[in-house]
Amino acid sequence: MQDRIFLSSPHMSEEGYEMEYVKEAFDTNWIAPLGENVNKFEEELATKVGSKSAAALSSGTAAIHLALKAADVEAGDIVFCPTLTFSATANPIIYQNATPVFIDSNEETWNMCPEALEEAFTKYPNVKAVIVVHLYGLSADMDKITELCTKHNVPLIEDAAESLGTYYKGKHTGTFGDYGIFSFNGNKIITTSGGGMLVSNNEEKISKARFWATQSRDQARHYQHSELGFNYRMSNVVAGIGRGQLKVLDQRVKKKREIFSYYKEQLEGLEGIEFMPSNEWDEPNYWLSSMTLNGQVRPLDVMEALEKENIESRPVWKPMHMQPFFEEYDFVGSNGIAENLFENGVCLPSDTKMTFDDLKRVVNTIKKLWCE
Numbered sequence: 001m002q003d004r005i006f007l008s009s010p011h012m013s014e015e016g017y018e019m020e021y022v023k024e025a026f027d028t029n030w031i032a033p034l035g036e037n038v039n040k041f042e043e044e045l046a047t048k049v050g051s052k053s054a055a056a057l058s059s060g061t062a063a064i065h066l067a068l069k070a071a072d073v074e075a076g077d078i079v080f081c082p083t084l085t086f087s088a089t090a091n092p093i094i095y096q097n098a099t100p101v102f103i104d105s106n107e108e109t110w111n112m113c114p115e116a117l118e119e120a121f122t123k124y125p126n127v128k129a130v131i132v133v134h135l136y137g138l139s140a141d142m143d144k145i146t147e148l149c150t151k152h153n154v155p156l157i158e159d160a161a162e163s164l165g166t167y168y169k170g171k172h173t174g175t176f177g178d179y180g181i182f183s184f185n186g187n188k189i190i191t192t193s194g195g196g197m198l199v200s201n202n203e204e205k206i207s208k209a210r211f212w213a214t215q216s217r218d219q220a221r222h223y224q225h226s227e228l229g230f231n232y233r234m235s236n237v238v239a240g241i242g243r244g245q246l247k248v249l250d251q252r253v254k255k256k257r258e259i260f261s262y263y264k265e266q267l268e269g270l271e272g273i274e275f276m277p278s279n280e281w282d283e284p285n286y287w288l289s290s291m292t293l294n295g296q297v298r299p300l301d302v303m304e305a306l307e308k309e310n311i312e313s314r315p316v317w318k319p320m321h322m323q324p325f326f327e328e329y330d331f332v333g334s335n336g337i338a339e340n341l342f343e344n345g346v347c348l349p350s351d352t353k354m355t356f357d358d359l360k361r362v363v364n365t366i367k368k369l370w371c372e
Contacts, residue, residue: 005358006351007312008187013248021240035236041243049172051199053206056234060161060183060196065092066209067179071155073098077128080120082112083319084338085133089159090320102321104333111140116333121152129155134163134173137287142168142176164189165253165285189252189287190245192238253285255352260286266363270370271295292344297369299346309365316345
């Protein structure tokens with residue numbers, strides 16, 4: 001059996017940047033969710049993406065949760081959320097005892113359809129917040145979406161967990177809404193093993209999020225809590241890994257784009273294959289190179305053939321409105337785009353440690369399906 005080719009695994013810097021910061025945390029004994037690495041990681045990431053402030057947290061999910069709290073989402077409120085996403089986008093809505101309404105995708109972006117969003121605003125004029133996702137590193141159509149949110153005076157939260165390093169019209173995704181979130185889970189474009197970041201130009205709200213994330217401990221000599229708190233702060237060790245990873249973000253984006261270009265060049269001519277859409281205003285990080293198959297060869301055929309060769313792949317996200325837990329909630333959209341992408345989509349290995357030989361191995365395995 002040949003070595004396994006992973007979908008997207010952690011990739012530490014060849015220079016050892018991460019270990020320098022981790023060693024510093026150990027040498028100074030700052031292991032807790034406090035310390036120079038946490039402060040600097042917040043500053044450095046905020047500077048990188050062009051946001052005024054950031055809070056380093058235990059996960060991207062925690063960041064979405066605190067963004068909803070900061071947007072004053074409470075029990076019974078309605079929150080719009082794309083249906084084509086990972087459950088971590090939708091779960092925090094339930095944490096707040098709010099009600100998700102799922103919005104369909106469009107073919108142009110694979111992300112939230114602005115027309116379906118406008119329909120949802122008509123149906124639910126009292127919506128409390130909107131979450132938009134930049135799926136697989138592809139930017140949503142932010143001009144139309146922000147225009148609708150501004151028109152209806154509704155806070156916008158960007159789930160940029162998969163799109164760190166992606167630009168929309170020259171500006172980083174995650175910085176268009178009132179709040180943006182990033183994830184540093186083990187499979188993301190840069191990783192801290194686990195962790196997330198909440199960013200915003202509203203520095204007062206970010207300060208409040210840090211307060212909530214440290215158990216809402218009041219300024220008092222004794223332990224006093226006037227609000228519900230959470231144990232959501234990032235540790236100084238984890239933040240050290242993040243600081244090192246941030247130094248190689250541009251290299252990782254470059255490699256992801258090369259992987260996508262190679263797949264598209266080699267496979268696009270095969271009957272039934274279409275790749276993720278590209279738009280003139282979008283500079284994706286191509287976190288995962290994904291394609292759809294609409295011919296005789298089906299996604300399961302591709303995934304099973306790759307697995308036999310010890311190569312990891314996976315389906316496109318199953319829409320939230322089709323999930324057993326979320327199926328009771330409303331879904332807005334009549335074209336079935338998200339369902340179609342789920343039924344016909346497959347994510348190819350996009351690991352930044354892949355060699356040219358690895359890429360050829362993936363491509364040759366797939367091509368054989370068209371020769372049988």
